Amino acid sequence: MGRAPCCDKNGLKKGPWMPEEDDKLIAYIQTHGPGNWRTLPKNAGLQRCGKSCRLRWTNYLRPDIKRGRFSFEEEETIIQLHSVLGNKWSAIAARLPGRTDNEIKNYWNTHIRKRLLRNGIDPVTHAPRLDLMDLSSLLSFSMCNPSLLNLTSLLKTQALLNPELLRVVTTILPLQDGSTDLSLQSLQENHSRDPDPATGSSEEQPSVPFPECLKVGDxxxxxxxxxxxxxxxxxxxxxxxxxxxxxxxxxxxxxxxxxxxxxxxxxxxxxxxxxxxxxxxxxxxxxxxxxxxxxxxxxxxxxxxxxxxxxxxxxx
DNA sequence: AATGCGGTCAACCGCGGAATG
DNA sequence: ACATTCCGCGGTTGACCGCAT
Known part of the structure; x- marks a missing residue:
């Protein structure tokens, strides 16, 4: 025979924990230490399964858990570790003292992942992707580096790009003809006076100036x-x-x-x-x-x- | 004030590997 | 060796909250 079942699921409480339940769990673990999750609920007088107790303790009640917003350094560490480890949240958490895997996972999904997508970075591969990049980033990229962005080939390979992006690409494309030197200059000149193809607005990029007219040969x-x-x-x-x-x-x-x-x-x-x-x-x-x-x-x-x-x- | 919507995050679910008898 | 259960993990859900309409 194997082990006895960890708990009888019938009649056990689910859902949010009450303060009294937290108190019981904390008091028990302070005396007996964490572990033995199968028998812990019964011994601690809790109508919960061991799994629920373990989660409550490891993700919320543990005294060494750091509360509050993630710092810039923590966020940076998460991004770097994720680029190497992928969705190994427990491995990432092991390198961030005071943070739980659940907390990091939530923070990734609600904050970091969205920001990477917004900035054209694939959150899975961490590689930039034109089809994820927002329009201003794409325009900026194109204008800064016209010789590097082979839009003709992109059009061929990115047939499934969203229509809005496709429109932007086709807008930029004629400017790519001829020498790259000329296109760099013309793009820089056009940037300051062309309306935004995405919005039709002629407003400048907010707060961040276009790189200071670094012309070829400067x-x-x-x-x-x-x-x-x-x-x-x-x-x-x-x-x-x-x-x-x-x-x-x-x-x-x-x-x-x-x-x-x-x-x-x-x-x-x-x-x-x-x-x-x-x-x-x-x-x-x-x-x-x-x-x-x-x-x-x-x-x-x-x-x-x-x-x-x-x-x-x-x-x- | 009521309703809808999106963001956040604690908690649950289900799976795979480890552990046990 | 095998069957059974535990444990830990990643994915998902849903309650709650603030804000906009």
Missing amino acids: VLPNSSGLNDPVPQQSLASPMLLCPDYYFPEIDFDQGSNGLDEKMFGIDSFRSTPVSGSTPMTSSSTMVNTSSEDENGQSCCSNYLLDLKSFDMGCFI
């Missing part, structure tokens, strides 16, 4: 004015093509402790510190980062991210 100033050694950064991700448009709430000064390329499945990238003679090309983009020197002083540096070798496959 020579970038050495804005840092510092001769500090350039730290190796692992910041590259598609959103850095136009960082503020993708994650306006994220502080990119987080540096390599922040979002990294693994999170988005990017294999490699090249970055070049901006010097007084660094030319802007059609496949590069500016990235601003900060680091700390040996005295703990914050140093800002501009990088030129060369995206020639970027694999666009991850966008589809």
Whole structure:
């Protein structure tokens, strides 16, 4: 014979826990410790099954549970761990002291997942997807990097894109003809005066300015004015093509402790510190980062991210 | 004030692997 | 070795709340 049943389900209470039930459970566990969930309800005088008691304790009553909103660092950790572990909520929770798997799962589904979708990131694969990207992000991406976004091939491969997105793509497409140099300039010029194809509004993007008219051939100033050694950064991700448009709430000064390329499945990238003679090309983009020197002083540096070798496959 | 709607989250459900007799 | 149950996990549900109409 196997074990005896954990509990007789008949006559057992279900639903929300009453304060008196919580008190009984806490008092019992404080005396006897958690575990033995099969016999615990009877011994503690609870009309609940052991499973219900275990859940109540592990997800709510445990004294080491941290309450309140998730911090930025916690959220960042969840995203990074999820990109590696997937929906292994218990494994993620094990790396976040005071948070339960249930809490993390709920937070993912109600907050993080939606935000990733809104920003065009597939919450399952963590790769950017054009068909999930909201229109402003798509436009920003296209305008920043016209040479990288092969819209003709996208149209062929993304036949199932939603009609609204398709309309935007076809709007942009004519501007992609001819040299990329011209298209970059014309897109930048058009951006400031064209109405938003999605809404018909001619309003500018709120709060975040379009990257400061970095034209092909522009020579970038050495804005840092510092001769500090350039730290190796692992910041590259598609959103850095136009960082503020993708994650306006994220502080990119987080540096390599922040979002990294693994999170988005990017294999490699090249970055070049901006010097007084660094030319802007059609496949590069500016990235601003900060680091700390040996005295703990914050140093800002501009990088030129060369995206020639970027694999666009991850966008589809 | 009533109703509808969407967001949140505690709690339940069902499954698979581990444990037990 | 096998049957049975436990345990822990991920997915889902539904009560509750705030807000808009």
